[in-house]
Amino acid sequence: METTSSSSIPSEMKAWVYAEYGGADVLKLDSSISVPQVKDDQVLIKVVAAALNPVDAKRMLGFFKSTDSPLPTVPGYDVAGVVVKVGSQVKNFKEGDEVYGNINEKGLESMKQSGSLAEYTAVEEKLMALKPKNLSFAEAAGLPLAIETAYEGLERSGFSDGKSILVLGGAGGVGTLVIQLAKHVFGASRVAATCSTGKLELLKNLGADLAIDYTKENFEDLPEKFDVVFDAVGQCERAVKAAKEGGSVVAIIGAVTPPAFIFVVTSKGSILEKLNPFLESGKVKPVIDPKGPFSFSQTVEAFSYLETGRATGKVVVYPIP
Structure with missing residues (x-):
């Protein structure tokens, strides 16, 4: 896989985005979305895989309007990818690290406007963990939330x-x-x-x-x-x-x-770190729905499939883009 050094990070990226609330048909693929800026405590991730969760579909329908970030929104909580830039206060990750995590600390409040269904996403260091070595990016993406x-x-x-x-x-x-x-x-x-x-x-x-x-x-x-x-x-x-x-x-x-x-989950990289040995030993395994992974261009189909409620395990989008 090509590595992107921080000097070659583009200013714009491809991302799925919605500017109004609704079902899967409100999603549009946009190739001129701004790459998110990295705050001091964040890492910028070149996204390799993302996974969908029921919360993504409910958020897109407008269930959490009162606490949501302003539209337009790039959806996606779960991510697996490669760190390409680190904020000035980041201690545990460096460029080139393969990581995974749930990018929204609180499930239903202060959600990021720019999520994981994009070429890049910016995430607080404390929400991420190193990807288990034995798992593919697609498998890792289906785990965090x-x-x-x-x-x-x-x-x-x-x-x-x-x-x-x-x-x-x-x-x-x-x-x-x-x-x-x-x-x-x-x-x-x-x-x-x-x-x-x-x-x-x-x-x-x-x-x-x-x-x-x-x-x-x-x-x-x-x-x-x-x-x-x-x-x-x-x-x-x-x-x-x-x-x-x-x-x-x-x-x-x-x-x-x-x-x-x-309860509504709180995202913590420390939980992923604690569980990594069980994942690396194969005692705990990710389950990816056999219809997937869906390619980046099939994100709308992936959302429609999630909405049937019939998925086995996780609906994963890979590779991105």
Whole structure:
């Protein structure tokens, strides 16, 4: 891959951008977007791969207007790429480093106007980590927001060694990682997860002891109850019924039924660093939807596919541009 030294960084770049809120059809490819300026605590990344998340689609629809950056917006939270310039206060990265991360520290506020679906993006050093050596850029790009959400949710729910967990939406971007982290990082005694018929085998391969076909059975009617239920699909009322007395239910989407709680992830490079050994050893694996990766020119199709809610694992855009 060609390296770009800071002296050869262009002033303009190709990026996907939207100037009004709406579905995937509001996205336009623009080849004259300004390359973002790098602040003292930031690195400029030559983007190699990016991944889409449900939050990208909701943001584009205008769900977070009140806290969003002004339009026009280059979307994209997840990035993997190469550092081509470092701000004056950056300590941990240098030009040429291969990195990955979720570029928006707070999921729904102060979001960057210039995201990862572009040739370059500027990101605070503390949000990034060195890319695991054994992963491709496309695989690494699919991890940050989802693995940070999985990890933070497990931590907040008080999950620990020897506990049992039920994951709702086990084949999705977050769910595939909750299963693996619960099993291989937190030491779950038992992992159950829901999915559709064709995905049962995948869940078992990721470490689920029990894969539940939601098209055939209702998880809340099972006699077995769980220490923690991680709801990644927005079925909180049912999720609460599957938890043990005194157990916890954590949700990342939808309406919340007490005692469940909902949270929005905070991006931290330190979490990625902590999980890198599990990724490099192959204990935790990224799952990329088999329809992808989508090329940069297919970004609109990638968004349309994400919106079907049928993706397995992550929808990744690669290579960029």
